[in-house]
Amino acid sequence: MKSFVRASWAVAEKDxxxxxxxxxxxxxxxxxxxxxxxxxxxxxxxxxxxxxxMAAGLLWLxxxxxxxxxxxxxxxxxxxxxxxxxxxxxxADPGAVFMGKMLGSLALVALVESVSVPLFFILFNPPxxxxxxxxxxTLLLGTWGYVSLASxxxxxxxxSRLGDLLLPIxxxxxxxxxxxxxxxxxxxxxxxxxxGQEGLxxxxxxxxxxxxxxxPVLTFEYLLEV
Amino acid sequence: MNSRLxxxxxxxxxxxxxxxxxxxxxxxxxxxxxxxMGDVQRLMYYHVATAWNAYLAFGLALVFSILYLWRRDERxxxxxxxxxEVGVVFTTLVLITGPLWARPVWNAWWKWxxxxxxxxxxxxxxxxxxxxxxxxxxxxxxxxxxxxxxVIGFVDVPIVHFSVQWWSSFHPQVIxxxxxxxxxxxxxxxxxxxxxxxxxxxxxxxxxxxxERIKAETERLExxxxxx
Numbered sequence: 001m002k003s004f005v006r007a008s009w010a011v012a013e014k015d016x017x018x019x020x021x022x023x024x025x026x027x028x029x030x031x032x033x034x035x036x037x038x039x040x041x042x043x044x045x046x047x048x049x050x051x052x053x054m055a056a057g058l059l060w061l062x063x064x065x066x067x068x069x070x071x072x073x074x075x076x077x078x079x080x081x082x083x084x085x086x087x088x089x090x091x092a093d094p095g096a097v098f099m100g101k102m103l104g105s106l107a108l109v110a111l112v113e114s115v116s117v118p119l120f121f122i123l124f125n126p127p128x129x130x131x132x133x134x135x136x137x138t139l140l141l142g143t144w145g146y147v148s149l150a151s152x153x154x155x156x157x158x159x160s161r162l163g164d165l166l167l168p169i170x171x172x173x174x175x176x177x178x179x180x181x182x183x184x185x186x187x188x189x190x191x192x193x194x195x196g197q198e199g200l201x202x203x204x205x206x207x208x209x210x211x212x213x214x215x216p217v218l219t220f221e222y223l224l225e226v
Numbered sequence: 227m228n229s230r231l232x233x234x235x236x237x238x239x240x241x242x243x244x245x246x247x248x249x250x251x252x253x254x255x256x257x258x259x260x261x262x263m264g265d266v267q268r269l270m271y272y273h274v275a276t277a278w279n280a281y282l283a284f285g286l287a288l289v290f291s292i293l294y295l296w297r298r299d300e301r302x303x304x305x306x307x308x309x310x311e312v313g314v315v316f317t318t319l320v321l322i323t324g325p326l327w328a329r330p331v332w333n334a335w336w337k338w339x340x341x342x343x344x345x346x347x348x349x350x351x352x353x354x355x356x357x358x359x360x361x362x363x364x365x366x367x368x369x370x371x372x373x374x375x376x377v378i379g380f381v382d383v384p385i386v387h388f389s390v391q392w393w394s395s396f397h398p399q400v401i402x403x404x405x406x407x408x409x410x411x412x413x414x415x416x417x418x419x420x421x422x423x424x425x426x427x428x429x430x431x432x433x434x435x436x437x438e439r440i441k442a443e444t445e446r447l448e449x450x451x452x453x454x
Contacts, residue, residue, distance in 0.1 A: 156371050160362035169358060170375065173351035174382045177389035184393075197392075204389055211385075215378055222295060222370045 004099070007092035011100025016107055018077060026108055029070040033062035033116040037123060051126055056186040059120050060179075063143065066116075067109050067150055068171070072164040074105050075154045084155075088224035095217035097224070102151045102216075109147050113139060126190055134198065135189035141205040142182035145212055146175055152216035155223055174212075181205045231439070235432040242429040245422035257415040266330050273323040275419040276316045277346070279427045283313030284353065286431075288380040291373035300442060303369040306376060307360055308434035310353050312427060317350045341391040348386050352379040 019026055040046065040061060046054050078084045078101075087097045117139065120126075129135050150171055157166035181201045188198055253271045260267035290306035293299070324343060325335040338344060356379060360372035408416070 156359065156363075156375065159367065159371065160359060161364075162358070162362045166355075166359065166362065169355045173348050173355060174379065176348050177382070177385045180389045180393055200392060204385070204392075208385060211381060212378070215381065219295075219374045219377070222374050223367075225367070225370065 004093055004096045007090075007096035008099035008103060010092075011087075011097055012104040012107070015074060015077065015101065015104030019074075019104075019108060025070055025073050026111060029066045029108065029112045030115050032069055033066040033112050034119060036062040036065050037116065037120065041123070046124060048125070051124060052187070052191050055120075055124070055126055055190050056183040058124060059117065059186055060142070060182055062116050063109065063113055064146060064179075066112055067105075067147060068168060070108065070112075071105055071147070071150045071154045072158060072167065074108070075101065075151065075158055079158070084224055085226060088221075088226070094221040094224050098152065098216055098220035101155075102148050102213075105151050106144065106147045109143055113143065129190050130192045131189050134185065137202070138182055138185040138189060138205075141202070141209055142178060142185075145178045145205065145209040148209070148213045148216060149175055152212075152220070152223075155220075159223070177204060178208050181208070231432065231436060235429065235436055238425060238429045238432055242422070242425040245425050249419050249422040252415045252418050257411050258409060263327075263331055266327055269323050269327045271416050271419040272423075273320060273327065274416060275423040276319045276323070278420050279423050280313045280316035280320060280349075282424070283309045283316060283427065283431075284349070284380060284383070287313065287353075287356075287376050291376035294373045295370065295377075300369075301439075303373065304435050304438035304442065305431075306373065307357075308431050308438055310356055310360075310376070311434055312430045314350065314353050314357065315430070316423075316427065317346065317353070320346055321350060339393075341387070341393065344393075345383075345387045345390045348390075349383055352382065355379070 037058060040054075040058055044050070044054060046058060078087065088094060090097075150167070153170040153174075154164075154167050157164060157170060160166050181204045184201050185198065185205070188201075249271075253268055257268065257271070259265060287306045287309040290302045290309060294302035294306060324346075328337070329335050336343065356372060356375055359375055360368060362368075363371055
C-alpha cells in the first residue's frame with residue numbers, strides 16, 4: 001500500500017513538474033475553457049431568465065471540453081522513447097502508474113476550474129449559491145470521476161489508429177450518469193427553487209467514482225502489456 | 227472442430243428460418259389487435275424480442291471478454307466481437323421500431339424524458355465505441371484493450387439505466403411488479419417471438435464467429451507464405 005502511494009506520487013509529481021515548467025498546456029486549457037464559456041453564451045444567448053436551466057451546462061461544459069482537449073497531451077508525455085514500456089517494467093504496480101497519471105491530470109483540471117468557475121459567477125451573474133459546500137463537493141466528485149475515465153480512455157485512444165479522435169467516442173457515452181449527477185447537484189447547489197434528492201445523486205457520483213477508479217487501476221496492466 | 231462449427235451454423239440457421247417464418251403468423255394473425263393502439267402495437271413483439279436478445283448479446287460479450295483476458299485464447303475474442311456486432315444490429319432495430327411505434331401513440335418520435343429510450347441509445351453508443359476501438363488497434367493489444375472496454379461498458383449499463391430513470395419516466399410498463407398487462411395470446415406471441423429471435427441471434431453469432439475464424443486463418447496462412 002505504501003509503495004503504491006509512493007509510486008503514484010512519483011508519477012504525478014513528475015507530470016506536474018513538467019507541466020509547471022512548460023506552462024503552455026495549462027495556459028491553453030484555461031484559455032480554451034474561457035472561450036467555450038463565451039461560445040456557449042452567444043450560441044444560447046444565456047440571459048438571467050434562462051439561467052436556472054443553463055447554469056449547470058455553462059459551468060461544466062468548459063471543464064469537460066478542456067479536459068478532453070488537454071488530457072491527450074498529458075498522456076503523450078510517455079510516448080517518446082517507449083516510456084510506457086519503461087513504466088511497465090518498473091517494479092511499481094501498473095495501477096499505481098495509472099493513479100499517478102490520473103492525479104497529475106486531476107491537479108491540472110482543478111487549476112483550470114479555479115479560474116473558470118469564479119469566472120462563471122462573474123460573467124453570468126447568477127444569484128448567490130444556495131449551498132457552497134454542495135457546489136464544492138460536486139466539483140470534486142464530478143471532476144474526479146471524469147478525469148479518471150478520461151485518463152484511462154485517453155491511453156486507449158492514443159494506442160489506436162484514430163488517436164485522440166477516439167477519446168470522446170469512448171468517454172462521452174460512459175460518462176452520461178456522471179453528467180446527469182453533476183447537472184442535478186449543481187442546479188440544487190446554485191438555486192433554491194430546484195427539487196431535492198441531494199443524497200441520491202451524491203450516492204450515484206460516489207459509487208461512480210469508486211467504480212471507475214478501481215476498474216482502471218485493476219486493468220491498466222492490460223493496456224501497458226506489450 | 228471447424229466443420230462441426232459450420233454444421234452447427236447450418237442447423238441453427240434452418241431452425242431460425244422456420245421459427246421466424248412461423249412467427250409472422252403469430253404476430254400478425256394469432257395475437258389479437260390491441261384495443262387502443264390498433265395494429266401498430268404488433269411492433270412491440272419485435273421490439274421487445276430484439277431488445278432482450280441484444281441484452282443477451284452484450285452479456286455474452288462480457289463473459290467472453292473476461293474469458294479472453296483470463297485465458298488469452300483468441301477464440302474468446304472472436305466470440306466477443308461477434309456478439310457485440312450482432313448486439314449492435316439488434317439494438318439498432320430496437321431504436322428503429324421504438325420511434326415507429328411512438329409516433330402514432332405518443333405523438334412524437336422521441337421523448338428524452340423516457341428513461342428506457344435514453345438508456346438504450348447510450349447502450350448503443352457504448353458498443354459502437356467498442357467496435358470502433360476494436361477495429362482501430364491492431365494485434366493482441368487491440369484485443370486486450372477492447373476486452374477491457376467491454377467490461378467497463380457493461381458495468382456502466384446498469385448505472386446509466388438507473389440514473390436516467392431517476393432523472394424521470396413514462397415508458398409503458400407492460401410487465402410490472404403487479405403482473406403482466408397483456409392477454410394470454412399476446413404473452414405467448416411475445417415469448418415465441420423472443421425465442422425465434424434468439425435462434426436468429428445464435429445463427430448470426432455463429433455466422434459472424436466463423437467469418438472471424440476464417441479471417442484469423444487467412445492471416446496465419448499469409449504469414450506462413452511471406453515467411454517462406
